[in-house]
Amino acid sequence: MTTTKPSNARQIGKLMCTVTEQVLWSPSHNQLICRVGSGQATYHRFDPGTGQHQITYGAKMIEAKYRPETAGGWLSGREIQQRGYFDGELSPLNLLAHTCCHEFAHLLQHNASQRFRGSVHNRHFYRILDDLHTSGRAKATRTTLADLAERQGLALSPEGFELPELTGDRSCWAIGDAVAFATGRGEKRGEILRVNRKTCTVRGTGFSRGVRYRVPMQLLRKTAA
Structure with missing residues (x-):
């Protein structure tokens, strides 16, 4: 099973920031700071005072998405399977590339004034996220992330895995x-x-x-x- 060390998780997170800025973002979307956090928290935030967006990718989130037993607890995995993103296949590469798209979709959702208290993952959000996938931008995100990781010798497997079988008996x-x-x-x-x-x-x-x-x-x- 492919795993990643905490130090490598931070390196992968920096590549996710690079891909977000180079493939998804453009100056017309306002200012953007992308950073890697030390914990699990992964989120988009907007500062109305500075007009600046911030996207944080948690290093422990990145580690979790390398392992089937922890990957299943994240919304990104359910979105991939239920909405057919990347042919519905879970892998470290697919999960992390989709995470970039998910957080960037929140940025676009905010700019469209479609993010509301108590209604964040709403139909407006999923219309934006669907468009990132159907337009080819999600595929470009995955390709660029894979290329950058390979150049730096970082493990980022494209091989799919199955989630552990769960029982309600x-x-x-x-x-x-x-x-x-x-x-x-x-x-x-x-x-x-x-x-x-x-x-x-x-x-x-x-x-x-x-x-x-x-x-x-x-x-x-x-x-x-």
């Missing part, structure tokens, strides 16, 4: 089971405290210690205790 789960589940910001681990009708109450372990989660069974997978 209540009989599969028991109190005390060690489990993991994907979230929009990566993967959480914990121990089942209660098996409900459709969910399990999970007590977080490791970095999630002290937090309880109510998780749909189909999102859980068993791990070594």
Whole structure:
């Protein structure tokens, strides 16, 4: 399985910034700063005071999209599969190229005054995102990102992978089971405290210690205790 080290994740993030600026952005879209954050947070932000857009790609997000067990928790993966982007195939290259398009679509959505409180991933957003794919700009983003990574000797696999099989069968789960589940910001681990009708109450372990989660069974997978 292809993985990437934290230092390489930051390098890949810098390439994503380069691709965003060179392939997707133009001066007519206002000023843009692209940066790599140290955590998982990946987002677009606009500063009305300076008229400046900022796109941040989280290094831990990049690491997560190299692994099937954590890639499934991100919206970008669901968009690729459900909307048929890049032929519906998940791979580190496809996930990260689409992430560039996803965040840039938020920039265009803001400029079109179609981003509203409580309605961010709305039909206007997906019309813009669909257009980035059908127009060929998403393909150009993927091609350029792959070329830049290859020139720098960075692993960015185009090979597709399958997400782990998930089960929603209540009989599969028991109190005390060690489990993991994907979230929009990566993967959480914990121990089942209660098996409900459709969910399990999970007590977080490791970095999630002290937090309880109510998780749909189909999102859980068993791990070594």
